[in-house]
Amino acid sequence: MGTITLPYLAVDHGKGIRDFIVEKQNLASTIRLELPEASRLSEYMLVLNDEKQVTKCRNLVERNRILLMHGLPVAVNATILREYILAVFQTRVLLIYRSVNNSAFLPAAKKQRRVTYRRVPLSERTRETRKAQELAIRAVYALGLDYGVVKLGIGTGRKMVIQQVNPSPRLNKEMETAYVQAITQYMKGCARSRTPLEEIVLGADPEFVMESPQGKLLIASNYFPVRGKVGCDAIWLGQNRSHKPLVELRPDPTPNPRQLVVRIYQSLIFANKKMGKVPAKWLAGAMPYEGFPLGGHIHFSGIQPDFKLLRALDNYLAMLLVIAEDEKGKRRRPKYGFLGDFRYQDYGGFEYRTPPSWLVSPTLTKGVFVTAKLIAANYKQLRYNPLADVSMQEAYYKGRKQAIADWLPILWQDLKQCPDYKVYQAYLDDFYHYLASGITWDESQDFRKFWRLPPYGKKKTEQT
Incomplete structure (x- = not known):
């Protein structure tokens, strides 16, 4: 069974949907939705299983x-x-x-x-x-x-x-019922073309590593507890599970991206005091220390994930970060940082896990938070999906910056069409200029200097 058009009237009763999407026990391979809200949704939202895919x-x-x-x-x-x-x-x-x-x-x-x-x-x-x-x-x-x-x-x-x-399987009765319910729920969810900003709560748990002057990895669990607002990631070193090398920040979630940046900064100050005068470089990014990939996971509540949201986050955020990443960053992928990486969480929200640790720069951190929130609130109206093209997927995994940079002004102009853009315009504009400037973060640099943390004093600097 090929492409079918599913009218919204069929939502009134499940049997109506079943008659449209199932023929001779086979599920339609592509479903185009006719919705009252179609004018407020991107074409991408109205198609399930695009024919080309x-x-x-x-x-x-x-x-x-x-x-x-x-x-x-x-x-x-x-x-x-x-x-x-x-x-x-x-x-x-x-x-x-x-x-x-x-x-x-x-x-x-x-x-x-x-x-x-x-x-x-x-x-x-x-x-x-x-x-x-x-x-x-x-x-x-x-x-x-x-x-x-x-x-x-x-x-x-x-x-x-x-x-x-x-994509067009033969269905038993259980499958028929399950797919009808899932498609009905999706169509009803499309009735809301955007989510108000105040409903979306953000959290994060970015990671970093500490390197001694001799180039050795410092074990985070020697300085920080496993749990706590500054703790250790669950990964361990060698056979000893108590040796946990990754430091993880866990600021309290908030609907305000600016406040989340402040809480990240406060966590860094606390960690800096906790380390005292232990000589070390603090490193962030994708893989600043060989064999230890780092994540900049973003937590969302107040909104549920679907593939359309994850693809918007991949296209309009994770892919664009490649433009500025250290050349070594591509080694993190695809075992980590693969497209669409997410996990449901016990608090009822979800964690988006694709980006690397954006702690390398406060400009990057602020930009990631406000862009993530803008996307989450407005993804149903965003029009582009360059990662649908296999060549763009390859560009992402292999770190081909120019192919991705060509999409930056197109995707950003689409974000600018969102009414919520002006709420965070200062941070968003700074983030865009960072990406467009050709700046590449250096994962070998102690990122504390860019946050103006001791021992680097208060003089403001930024990476070039």
Whole structure:
């Protein structure tokens, strides 16, 4: 089943949607929405599973190339011990099925036997099922889709690989019901073309490392507790789990991006006093110390993630940061910093994990916060998705600055059309000029000097 147009009147009852999107038990590969609010939404919001992305997904060679570029494992002549089938709609797994028999599925077998699957409750939180859900969502996102059914295989050594991603799957009754509900919810969510700024609360947990004058990594857990507003990331060094090398700032969340910057600054002052006169350079960015990638994770509450929001954050924020990143930054990707990296959080919001640690500059920090909030409030009206092009995905992962810089004025002009731009205009304009100036941050520099923290005094400086 190909592209269909789904009128808003069908939302009144689920059966109406079902009659449009399912034909002969197959889900439509592309759905175009007719909504009363269409004039206030970007064209991008009105299409689920863009036709061009569906075409790429159906090409096995192209599909595997894209998945591998995003750091996702694919099945190539793998021996599969058991399988999972997951129905995905944007950031949610709707249903999970697992093969009942655990004997090996041999790729070279002339006759594949029939496989029986049993439904797995979404509440099952084993390490394997959590990993399966994460990979399934990542696969659908990486392929530029909004929904699809993903088949995963568990091979020898418990290695999980992606076998299939089907944008127009054959559905059982459970799947039909789940997809109808998910699409209905999405359409109803489109009735609100923007979220008021005051409803969106921001938080963050940026990381940095400390390097001794001899070039050795200082162990953060020797100076800071695991928990607290200034603490240690969970990652450990070597075999000793108590040796945690990454410092993590955890300022209290706030609806005010300016206040969040102040709280970051206060956390840095506290950390600086805590370290006393221990000689060290404080390093931030993507990977200032070999083997230790850093994140500048941004937390959101008051708004729920969908693929449209994540893609807006990728296009209008994470991709643009590549323009100014240290050349070494691309080594962080794609194991970390992959596009669309997010996690739901217990507080009811979510964490956007793609950006590196933006602590390298206060201008960068302020710009990241206000841009993230502007995007979150207005993403349904933003018009561009350059990362839909595989060549732009490659530019992001390989750090091709010029290809990305060509998009900067186009994307920024789109942001300027948002009525909320003027609320944070000073910070946003400074951030734009930073990106457009050709400045590249230097991850080998002690970032305290740019925050005017001791021992660097109060003289204001900025990177060149």
